[in-house]
Amino acid sequence: MLIKRAPMFKASEITNPKVYFNRREFITGASAFALWPWGAQEAATPTPTGQLIKAPRNESVSIKDPETKFENATTYNNFYEFGPDKDDPSRLAHTLKPRPWTVQVDGLVVKPKKYDVDELLKLFPLEERVYPLRCVEAWSMVIPWIGFPLASLLRRVEPTGEAKFVEFTTLLDPEQFPAQKPSLLGLSGIEWPYVEGLRLDEAMHPLTLLTLGMYAQVLPNQDGAPIRVVVPWKYGFKSAKSIVRIRLVSKEPQTTWEKAAPNEYGFYSNVNPEVDHPRWSQATERRIGEFMRRKTLKFNGFADQVASLYAGMDLKKYY
């Protein structure tokens, strides 16, 4: 009986002796070539800048679109606490100190608690979710977030029957957030601290992610370290960053952007190509890294999962 054995390797696979004997130089040269600044968009692998987090990907809620490059997700940010320009957050990120950090979870709950963020990192199994993030300015990114459903934490503190809304508060500290200092041009119209809110069913929705990391590491400061919420079917500003308090309340909280421009930013702010911003269209968006604009999807593509929350609501009225 002839038992065929697969050849161990092809002759063509033998390393060229010249390359082999100069392999160290070859690798150095190849790295230099790879590290040449071909363009900010060309950074291939995410450069870990912080503590790594291992979390399995939850494929059932992750989108298949290509992820935005880490460099873009960490240098193009709206985080007005640092300043109004897109590069302010990454430039000034060092002023934020994400440790020690606590999140007060209280309000209309049976078991209020002040959690240390390191406690929260261990409290529930973490998972990675690749979500699209759609900014109200009509650009979007695809980010692999790491966290756990906000619902898990809310169930733990047990909201009472009167709790109807969840209010999120971001850190107020002019030492860490330079733009919170009173300024001459105090015309920015933003009142600090940053406040956001969700209806209780939106907060309890399985898609709503209490987020502690992205790109397999802890959240970079400019992306809302150390803890934020991500509500993928709403405009990005609803995904509050650097949270210090989560409060269950009975009345719809007035959010910071509602206060700044009530005719432009509503409480719900669901991604909706049919409801334009008063001053610009929301029908299309620019996916960062792409040339052509793309059509914006209702509820940012999550219509199947969330449309039922708004059944019967006039989304032009409740924008």
Place this chain on the structure above:
Amino acid sequence: MTRRNRIFLKTIVWILCLLPLAVLGYRAVTGDLTANPISFITNWLGQWTFRLLLATLALTPLRVLFGISWQISLRRLLGLFAFCYACLHFSIWILVDHFFNWDQMLADIVKRRYITVGMLALSLLVPLAVTSTSRMVKRLGGVNWRRLHRLVYVIGMLAALHFLSLAKKGRTDQYLYAAILAMLLGIRAWDALRRALRKRRHADAAGAPALVRGSS
């Protein structure tokens, strides 16, 4: 100013006006156009259009306030550069942001105030650019030419409105530019008023003595 000095001055200003484009080119080559290059380029060009427009509008106020007038010879140069940058700014919008999607663009022009106003400002710059030559000044005659070019005040206000209409709340740049424009136009308005009053006083002193107040 001597001819040689004027050429030297204009050369310097040419170089300065081209610098923002050079920097943009450099940033393009080194991949430093941010994560949203199209938006960055559009904003860069728009910002420099407005700055050049303000520079053009600042020349006469300098004469009003400080009595210097050598800078006035730069007005056409700066104005045309402002027009040039405005065209580039607009081109990026047609070409790259909308990729010649004419229907979408027409809809935008009509519906979005910041675009309506921007288009109007650009359109009004065209007759100014076209009549910027010395031959045109002669053809129109000084008075008519001056009247036409007063449109630049309207263009300035439209530019300010364009910026104010598109800037997100939380930004403050748009207020700063508008304030500078208001100041520059204010200086001209004050100067015009002052000259009108002075003319009236001289006219009164020269003619109609029977109607003069005071001793007669």
